[in-house]
Amino acid sequence: MRRLLAGLAAGALLSAATACGSSDDDSSSGSASSGGTTTVKVGLIPIVDVAPLFLGQQKGFYKKQGLKLSVSFAAGGAAIVPAVASGQNQFGFSNVFSLMVAQSNGVALKAISNGNASTGVAGKDFVATLVKKDSPIRTAKDLEGKKVAVNTLKNIAELSVRESVKKAGGDPDKLKLVEMPFDQMPAALDKGQIDAALAVEPALTTIRQQGGREIAASFVDVAPDLTVGMYFTSQQYAQKNPAVVKKFQQATAESLAYANAHPDEAREIVATYTKVPASLLADITLPKWPAEPNRASIETQAKLGEEFGFFKKSPDLDALLP
Structure with a gap:
């Protein structure tokens, strides 16, 4: 499955990488060209969350x-x-949350810019836990013993599904969690290979158009106005390259503000780095792109992470966050 994703990403997402200035430079600190431009390598997920970065580049x-x-x-x-x-x-x-887990495992990371947030509205968020139209599953409690897809384990998706099950009166330890890239979830759910999926846009709208039903607004279940994603670097890179980090922060802040103010352009840019058809763009729900992270919602995630046993040691939010 991972090999299949890699093949799809290499072909279908090549144009996105080119549009964002792909380079063959191989430098651990960014490569400066003769014109004074620094090329930096950025790892992203091909989902709606990162639309501001592509918009900012454009x-x-x-x-x-x-x-x-x-x-x-x-x-x-x-x-x-x-x-x-x-x-x-x-x-x-x-x-x-994945950054917290990594830090608790001794990985020295530094979050440097906000990424995105939940809308905070059940039924109108950019992420949800869904099942097939004819599924007997009605609430998150019914997910006990069922096969539920998340994009990766030990991340905010698993945390959120667990919290939805717990809030519905179920036992989150009885979930059968399966790792699956977001873009493969609609087909897997439609074919009955999984019982439910924690999907984000644009996979969320694809599942809904297939007749899928939302049974839990899992990010909303965790906290109101949940901070979901952030842009980050290593502690070592931040210490050695403060000027480059500051430039990235400033450009990203401008990109987030622009995306929030121009949602139609944010929708359009999604088609440049995913395989979302134009007919789907008008229906997708956009996340919020606030300038600053919601510290209280991050602290809630840390508390739940402790409760569910995700950490080897408690994360140091003061060291991790900007």
Whole structure:
């Protein structure tokens, strides 16, 4: 399955990487060209969450800061974190809970810019736990013993599904969780290979158009106005390259603000790095892209992570967050 995803990403998402200034430069600290432009490698997930970065690149916000982005794609933060920690990528996007888990395992990371947030509205969020139209599953409690797909284990998706089950009166330890890239979830659910999926846009709308039903607004179940994703780097890179980090922060802040103010353009840019058909773009639900993370919602995630036994040691949020 991972090999299949890699093949699909290499072909279908090539144009997105090119649009974002892909480069063959191989530098652990970013490569400066003769024109004074620094190429930085950024690991992303091909989902709606990262639309502001592509929009910012299109609008020249990163170029204005002297940055050229070389983008690579992965199924989730679990694959992006080691690439950034090792210096293969200078920056990455991940759900903030995966960053906490990595830090608790001794990986020295630094979140540097906000990424995205839940809308906070059940039934109108950009992520949900869904089942097939004719499924006997009616509530999250019914997921006990069922096969539920998440993009990667030990991340915000697993945390959220567990919380939905717990809130519905079920036992989250009885879930049968399966790792699956978001773009493969609609077909797997339709074919009955899984019983439910925690899907984000654009996979969420694809499942709904297949007749899928939402049984839990799992991000809303965790916390109101949940901070979901953040852009990050390694502690080592942040210490050695503070000027480049500051430029990335400034360009990303401008990109987030622009995306929030121009939702139609944010929708359109999604088609440049995913295989979402134009007919689907008008229906997808966009996340929020606030300037700052919601610290209270991150603390809630840390508390739940402790409760569910995700951490080897408690995460240090002061060291991790901007």
